[in-house]
Amino acid sequence: MFDCAIIGGGPAGLSAALVLGRARRSVALFDEGKPRNRVALASHGFLTRDGASPAEIRKIAHDELAAYPSVSVRESRVEEVVREADGSFRLTDAAGESWRAARLLLATGLKELLPEIPGLRELYGRSLFCCAYCDGWEMRDRPLALVAGNDHTFHLAKTVFNWSKDLLICTNGYDSLEPEQERALRERGIRIDHRPIERLVGEDGQLSAVRFADGEEIARAGGIVAERLRQAAPFAERLGCAMTPYGGIEIDGAGRTSVPGVYAAGDAACIMPAQLVVAAAEGSRAAIGINEDMTDEAFA
Ligand SMILES: Cc1cc2nc3c(=O)[nH]c(=O)nc-3n(C[C@H](O)[C@H](O)[C@H](O)COP(=O)(O)OP(=O)(O)OC[C@H]3O[C@@H](n4cnc5c(N)ncnc54)[C@H](O)[C@@H]3O)c2cc1C
The missing domain is CATH 3.50.50.60 (FAD/NAD(P)-binding domain)
Known part of the structure; x- marks a missing residue:
């Protein structure tokens, strides 16, 4: 049983994993490695990384996460998420393996229709x-x-x-x-x-x-x-999370969705502005929300 499962290893998911790892939470991060910006040779506007390639930013993030033993990163696609009777989550990946986690963070991003x-x-x-x-x-x-x-x-x-x-x-x-x-x-x-x-x-x-x-x-x-955007993964809708009129996952200031235990961050929630630094910041904010909620629960 992990404290938190994160689906999506773009800037939102990676940043959340870093903050949760540093907060001594056990984290399983699942990523199938298809971020929206993978076709770009360079990313811009991320302070201290202006002009770095998406792959370079990803590698730095993975290297930083390696310092936190409670964070495990899995290169796999999550196929199914079920909310169990006790409020925890069971995730099953493409190979049929399954994991459980007390909290779930959706950082799955968007897909564009060109x-x-x-x-x-x-x-x-x-x-x-x-x-x-x-x-x-x-x-x-x-x-x-x-x-x-x-x-x-x-x-x-x-x-x-x-x-x-x-x-x-x-x-x-x-x-x-x-x-x-x-x-x-x-x-x-x-x-x-x-x-x-x-x-x-x-x-x-x-x-x-x-x-x-x-x-x-x-x-x-x-x-x-000009592209049209849609959710890259179906989990928010399948779990019954409320959505915004723009097709984003509705969240509060701590990344909580309308479904208890489910949080969201990055493009999947905010839609616009779709920026690496915004997604990373939102991942951090959701991670703090998750840690605070778990801490409150432990003292209830
Ligand atoms: C061509 C292009 C260029 C861009 N250039 C810039 C730029 O220069 N500067 C900038 O700030 N922003 C740029 N952006 C926007 C930026 O890429 C996004 O805002 C940012 O990547 C959003 O981060 P995220 O973590 O929310 O989602 P993403 O980076 O899209 O990451 C989501 C991850 O979740 C994974 N995932 C989805 N479903 C599953 C599943 N079922 N199981 C496992 N993993 C899953 C995906 O494979 C992906 O790796 C660009 C976007 C595009 C399309």
């Missing part, structure tokens, strides 16, 4: 990104494409404009812009193209042009693609 456009996957994480705060600085003042993929094109265009004034919005079937929004964007010199995209053209990960269905190409040197 628009299905030929060429996009080869460029994603190299010169086409989903977040201006993460990668806008590297693309500043370049001719950029904003590839629509959800209903937030106006918001995204206003944000990306901060990094480059040479902006081409490709709605590609996502026509969420109101006429007055289109006007406000065009007034600032932002181009809006409603033609379907045939392909994103580029080599070695570098976008060079957007090719439209009529064959015309417009040169671009980078871009932002």
Whole structure:
């Protein structure tokens, strides 16, 4: 019986494991190793690690965790979580092995659904990104494409404009812009193209042009693609945790969900802003919540 099982070994789960390990709690952390940012060569905006690769940050975190003997990290995918009659949790992994824990932390992150456009996957994480705060600085003042993929094109265009004034919005079937929004964007010199995209053209990960269905190409040197997000794992919904209107797991200030003993941290709960440093901070906060609740229980 572990004090806490953590599902997810991204910054949220790893940070929670560190804080719980230091609080002398026994922790089993399960991670199948598919973090959202794995396609990126470099991560930005994490103070002291600006520009480090996701793999490098992960390795440092694992090395730090190795100093805490009560933390065990398992590279496996959790398939099932059951809440037992005594309030503890039974987890079963893909190999059929099972574990029990008094508390459960969901740090499973999100999965993104990208628009299905030929060429996009080869460029994603190299010169086409989903977040201006993460990668806008590297693309500043370049001719950029904003590839629509959800209903937030106006918001995204206003944000990306901060990094480059040479902006081409490709709605590609996502026509969420109101006429007055289109006007406000065009007034600032932002181009809006409603033609379907045939392909994103580029080599070695570098976008060079957007090719439209009529064959015309417009040169671009980078871009932002709007994705749709969903939970990477089904456990919150299966356990009956309340969800936010944005599809995140609802938590209080200590990471507690609506189900006793279940906590959540990172992208899976907060959705936006999706940032490594925010996820790590949330993991720390949930770990403190878990430790405080267990301590109170021991003295009750
Ligand atoms: C292309 C891209 C680039 C980005 N660049 C930046 C950047 O430069 N700077 C920045 O701050 N943020 C960046 N982000 C955002 C950042 O990656 C996320 O905010 C952050 O990774 C969230 O951390 P997390 O711990 O909540 O989830 P994740 O990092 O996604 O980790 C969740 C982990 O849970 C595991 N998991 C899920 N289900 C299971 C299961 N059933 N069993 C076992 N394990 C499971 C996953 O495999 C994964 O390893 C980027 C995102 C993308 C997509």
